[in-house]
Structure formats: C-alpha cells, structure tokens
Amino acid sequence: xxxxxxxxxxxxxxxxxxxxxxxxxxxxxxxxxxxxxxxxxxxxxxxxxxxxxxxxxxxxxxxxxxxxxxxxxxxxxxxxxxxxxxxxxxxxxxxxxxxxxxxxxxxxxxxxxxxxxxxxxxxxxxxxxxxxxxxxxxxxxxxxxxxxxxxxxxxxxxxxxxxxxxxxxxxxxxxxxxxxxxxxxxxxxxxxxxxxxxxxxxxxxxxxxxxxxxxxxxxxxxxxxxxxxxxxxxxxxxxxxxxxxxxxxxxxxxxxxxxxxxxxxxxxxxxxxxxxxxxxxxxxxxxxxxxxxxxxxxxxxxxxxxxxxxxxxxxxxxxxxxxxxxxxxxxxxxxxxxxxxxxxxxxxxxxxxxxxxxxxxxxxxxxxxxxxxxxxxxxxxxxxxxxxxxxxxxxxxxxxxxxxxxxxxxxxxxxxxxxxxxxxxxxxxxxxxxxxxxxxxxxxxx
Amino acid sequence: xxxxxxxxxxxxxxxxxxxxxxxxxxxxxxxxxxxxxxxxxxxxxxxxxxxxxxxxxxxxxxxxxxxxxxxxxxxxxxxxxxxxxxxxxxxxxxxxxxxxxxxxxxxxxxxxxxxxxxxxxxxxxxxxxxxxxxxxxxxxxxxxxxxxxxxxxxxxxxxx
Numbered sequence: 001x002x003x004x005x006x007x008x009x010x011x012x013x014x015x016x017x018x019x020x021x022x023x024x025x026x027x028x029x030x031x032x033x034x035x036x037x038x039x040x041x042x043x044x045x046x047x048x049x050x051x052x053x054x055x056x057x058x059x060x061x062x063x064x065x066x067x068x069x070x071x072x073x074x075x076x077x078x079x080x081x082x083x084x085x086x087x088x089x090x091x092x093x094x095x096x097x098x099x100x101x102x103x104x105x106x107x108x109x110x111x112x113x114x115x116x117x118x119x120x121x122x123x124x125x126x127x128x129x130x131x132x133x134x135x136x137x138x139x140x141x142x143x144x145x146x147x148x149x150x151x152x153x154x155x156x157x158x159x160x161x162x163x164x165x166x167x168x169x170x171x172x173x174x175x176x177x178x179x180x181x182x183x184x185x186x187x188x189x190x191x192x193x194x195x196x197x198x199x200x201x202x203x204x205x206x207x208x209x210x211x212x213x214x215x216x217x218x219x220x221x222x223x224x225x226x227x228x229x230x231x232x233x234x235x236x237x238x239x240x241x242x243x244x245x246x247x248x249x250x251x252x253x254x255x256x257x258x259x260x261x262x263x264x265x266x267x268x269x270x271x272x273x274x275x276x277x278x279x280x281x282x283x284x285x286x287x288x289x290x291x292x293x294x295x296x297x298x299x300x301x302x303x304x305x306x307x308x309x310x311x312x313x314x315x316x317x318x319x320x321x322x323x324x325x326x327x328x329x330x331x332x333x334x335x336x337x338x339x340x341x342x343x344x345x346x347x348x349x350x351x352x353x354x355x356x357x358x359x360x361x362x363x364x365x366x367x368x369x370x371x372x373x374x375x376x377x378x379x380x381x382x383x384x385x386x387x388x389x390x391x392x393x394x395x396x397x398x399x400x401x402x403x404x405x406x407x408x409x410x411x412x413x414x415x416x417x418x419x420x421x422x423x424x425x426x427x428x429x430x431x432x433x434x435x436x437x438x439x440x441x442x443x444x445x446x
Numbered sequence: 447x448x449x450x451x452x453x454x455x456x457x458x459x460x461x462x463x464x465x466x467x468x469x470x471x472x473x474x475x476x477x478x479x480x481x482x483x484x485x486x487x488x489x490x491x492x493x494x495x496x497x498x499x500x501x502x503x504x505x506x507x508x509x510x511x512x513x514x515x516x517x518x519x520x521x522x523x524x525x526x527x528x529x530x531x532x533x534x535x536x537x538x539x540x541x542x543x544x545x546x547x548x549x550x551x552x553x554x555x556x557x558x559x560x561x562x563x564x565x566x567x568x569x570x571x572x573x574x575x576x577x578x579x580x581x582x583x584x585x586x587x588x589x590x591x592x593x594x595x596x597x598x599x600x601x602x603x604x605x606x
Contacts, residue, residue: 372508433453
C-alpha cells in the first residue's frame with residue numbers, strides 16, 4: 001500500500017478553483033449516492049453524458065405539472081402556455097450562443113442535427129422547389145471532415161457521399177494530437193461543398209483553430225458545420241465570432257435532459273435547405289397533390305417536439321450562465337493541468353493528445369502499459385471512479401495513434417481535485433492489481 | 447474489492463500465457479469478429495479432421511476477459527466434434543446469463559473446465575460481450591467449416 005501514497009508533488013499544482021465545488025455538488029442529487037459497496041461516486045464521464053442539477057429536473061417536472069400541452073397546436077390556455085414556454089426556451093438557448101431564436105432548431109441530439117444537414121443536402125438534389133436546390137451535393141463535389149471526428153460527424157458524411165456520388169476527403173492529425181493543417185489549401189478547394197469539423201475533440205481534448213478552417217472554406221464558397229458537442233458545454237461559444245454556418249450540440253452533455261439537441265444555422269442558409277423529417281408542425285399548406293413548408297426553424301421540427309426537454313435545457317443554460325462560462329472554462333483548465341501533471345507522475349501511463357493545456361479541453365485519454373483500458377476501467381469502477389473506456393466513438397483516432405482503445409476521464413462543474421486524486425490513485429491500483437506497477441523506490445532512484 | 451470475483455487467477459493465467467494463440471494452416475474457415483462497443487477483435491480459424499475440431503487458431507486484441515476467454519475455449523473444444531463444441535458454447539452462454547448465481551457455475555463445472563472461472567463476469571453486464579466474443583466466432587467458423595466439408599448438408603454457408 002505504501003506504493004500508492006502520493007509524494008509532495010513538484011508538477012501537480014492545485015491552483016485555486018474558480019467554482020465552489022462543494023456548493024455545486026449539493027445541486028446534483030445523484031452525486032450523493034454511492035456505488036460499488038459504499039464508495040463515493042467519482043463521476044468522470046461527463047463527456048459521455050453529464051449529470052443534472054435539481055433545477056433542470058424541477059423545470060421539467062414543473063412543465064408537466066402546470067402547463068403540459070402540445071405547443072404550436074390548439075387554442076386553449078395550456079397550449080398557449082406550453083407554446084410560450086417552448087419559445088422562451090428557444091430564445092434563452094439561442095442567446096447562450098449569441099444567436100437569434102429563429103436560427104435555433106431543436107433535434108434529438110447532435111447526431112440528429114448533423115444528419116438533418118446531411119440529408120437536407122441530398123434532399124436538395126431532388127427538391128421540386130428551386131429555392132431548395134442551392135446547396136445540392138452531387139458527383140464532383142467534395143465534403144471535408146477531419147480524422148479527429150466523433151463517428152457522429154463522420155458517418156453521416158460518408159453516407160451523404162454514398163447517396164450522392166460526392167467524394168469524402170479529410171484533414172489528418174499530427175503526432176501530438178492536433179489537426180494537420182499543412183494541406184488545408186489542397187484538401188479544401190473549389191470542389192468542397194461543406195467542411196465538418198469538431199471544435200473540441202471528445203477523445204484528445206484538442207481545441208481546433210477554427211478561424212483558419214472557416215476562412216479557407218468560405219474563400220472557396222463551402223459551408224462549415226462545427227460539432228460543438230464537447231465545446232458548448234465547456235467554454236463560451238458565440239456563433240457570431242465562430243463565423244461558421246452551422247453549429248450542433250447536445251443538451252444532455254451540458255447539464256440538460258437527454259432527447260434534446262440543437263442545430264444552429266445562419267438563417268439565410270437554413271432558409272435555403274429542404275426539410276429532413278416531414279409531417280405535422282412543419283407544413284404551410286397540405287393538399288393531396290403535395291405540400292408546402294414553413295420557414296425555419298419550424299420547417300425542421302416535424303411532429304410534437306420534446307417540449308419538456310427543451311424547457312429543461314433552458315434551465316441548464318441558466319444554471320451555466322449563473323456560474324459563468326468563462327469560469328467554467330477556467331475551472332476545467334485548472335483541473336486539466338492538475339490531472340495531466342498527476343498522470344505524468346505515474347510510470348507506464350501515456351496521455352493520447354496534447355500534453356499541456358494550450359488549446360486543450362478537459363477530455364483526457366490515456367493508456368496504461370500492460371493493462372487493457374477495459375481492465376483499467378473495471379478496477380476504477382470498483383473504486384467508484386467512473387470513466388469511459390473504448391474507442392469513444394472515434395475509432396479512426398485510436399487507430400491513428402496505434403492503440404486499441406483508451407481510458408478517458410472528463411470533467412465538469414462539480415469536478416474537484418479530490419476526484420483527480422481518486423483517479424490517479426485508482427490507476428496505480430489497477431497497475432498493482434495487474435502486476436505492472438513500478439515500485440516507488442525505483443522511480444525515486446531513477 | 448470485488449475485483450477478485452471476476453478476475454480469477456485462472457483467468458489472469460490464460461491472459462498472460464494464452465493457449466493456442468497464433469494463426470495456423472491448414473484451415474477450412476476463418477472469421478473476424480469485433481465487439482463494436484469497445485473495439486475488441488478476434489480472427490479465428492477452424493481446422494476439421496472429419497467432424498472433429500483438429501485445431502482452432504486465433505489472433506486477437508482486447509481486454510483480459512476477451513483474451514482469456516478465447517484461450518480457455520481453445521483448451522475446451524480441441525478434439526470435440528463441432529456439435530459438441532457448440533453445446534459447450536451453449537453452456538458458456540448459460541453461465542454468462544447466470545448473474546453471478548453460484549449454483550449455475552457449480553452445475554457446469556464438468557462441462558466447462560477452466561471456462562467456469564468466468565462465472566464472475568456474469569455479474570458485470572458490460573463485460574459479458576467480451577467473454578462471449580470468441581464463442582460467437584467459433585460458432586460462426588464451425589458452421590462455415592462444416593458447410594465446406596459437407597456442402598450438401600449445408601445450412602446456409604456461403605461456400606456451399
């Protein structure tokens with residue numbers, strides 16, 4: 001056991017944290033439960049899905065208890081109130097990213113938001129309305145992604161290319177986990193119709209230099225879709241500064257409910273896209289011979305929407321705004337610096353991704369020599385430390401770095417230094433359990 | 447720690463010193479199976495002598511459970527007929543569905559030999575697939591090898 005006692009650290013400095021972790025933890029009912037025979041829950045998997053503060057749960061419950069009705073239908077009082085709350089939530093969520101309400105489309109999650117755009121671009125090919133054909137993708141056109149993308153921002157584009165005969169191209173990665181932009185000008189060309197890129201990698205933590213990519217894409221007349229699933233929850237994002245044409249993100253990764261995601265699009269672009277899903281709510285006039293559609297955002301919201309979840313997401317946004325997104329970002333930066341230093345102290349542990357906090361978020365993926373990530377995760381779980389193991393829906397990334405899978409820790413507003421210490425201790429326990437630990441004396445001697 | 451209930455010493459032994467590892471000739475069927483939730487992979491070949499499994503050779507990567515499982519399976523099925531091996535696979539499936547019920551493991555001890563040590567895995571739903579991957583691969587490869595050997599009695603093999 002003496003092997004796991006931490007020594008006074010030169011590298012791992014605990015900078016004062018901008019957020020009051022204890023006060024925040026009290027807002028999250030789930031954090032008071034224990035796991036695996038009474039262990040404190042050390043939740044380091046917010047990158048997969050975040051936990052929810054009570055105010056989000058209350059907002060959903062309040063909607064159902066006081067004014068549940070289908071919005072944008074009916075003329076009764078409940079329908080009016082439900083519509084009012086739904087549209088107020090849209091305005092709140094839009095303001096959070098610097099966008100007007102009419103540019104916010106609600107989807108099921110980021111994945112569906114990306115599919116919405118991908119299908120709109122192929123639906124455009126056969127649209128009978130001239131106005132919907134502007135962004136049609138076909139043979140000879142190219143879609144550009146990066147090797148860093150989550151499957152959600154890769155597979156829909158592969159499928160779009162298969163449907164339309166367009167070609168998929170991609171930007172590669174450097175050995176230190178960054179986008180290789182050296183061939184940006186030859187990959188993004190006049191043939192490019194859309195560039196899809198993540199703002200923050202869900203596996204490497206890398207924050208990408210979107211300015212250069214957006215500038216090049218717009219220079220050649222291509223659209224830009226930014227995957228904000230891992231950035232919008234963790235850093236201030238303003239679409240007017242971003243300069244992109246689309247931004248997608250998921251409510252459940254930012255303290256909100258599951259079942260709601262957001263597609264932001266520049267109005268002019270959204271207005272030129274045909275619908276993805278069709279049915280009720282999104283139509284203007286329906287006749288047996290054919291139909292016309294509403295303007296955005298209603299054109300893209302077929303069927304009764306996820307009203308309670310949208311209202312819950314607005315409550316999550318208000319919670320984050322009360323904390324301050326600048327402070328959320330700084331909080332996670334301090335935790336990331338500490339975690340990188342703590343992991344660097346453990347022989348046999350290798351971080352996959354940028355080694356410091358420059359242009360880096362809080363997703364930390366690592367390998368442990370001699371112990372498969374699943375087995376690392378199992379030991380961590382036994383100690384109450386809940387992380388993600390596997391390829392993190394970014395299979396090309398793990399393949400690029402020559403590892404079968406990684407263990408990934410991700411942080412959020414309730415994460416404190418004690419959680420990181422628990423992680424580091426548990427990693428050492430995993431090494432001990434599988435007989436690959438390096439004795440402390442050897443390290444000090446070396 | 448509860449870990450020892452899953453990581454029996456016998457499992458760790460198979461993981462560190464796998465039996466029968468490596469791809470060998472000759473073979474009648476080769477399959478590649480993956481566990482898409484985590485990226486574990488196994489390539490498995492089957493060589494029949496009559497209807498007996500003369501050799502099962504494999505390469506793979508993955509966690510200790512998936513790698514130890516294929517090693518223990520190798521020990522268990524060599525020399526068995528394909529139907530007998532598939533029956534052992536059914537027993538292993540029963541073990542994996544036992545949710546840690548010790549009486550199930552006890553009853554299957556003779557049939558499963560070392561593989562009964564995986565009983566603890568049945569308490570961890572996320573790991574059951576790891577343990578089952580090689581058995582699924584064997585079922586697949588066994589069926590294909592039989593369809594090569596007996597094309598007229600094939601039950602759907604592509605090579606018939």
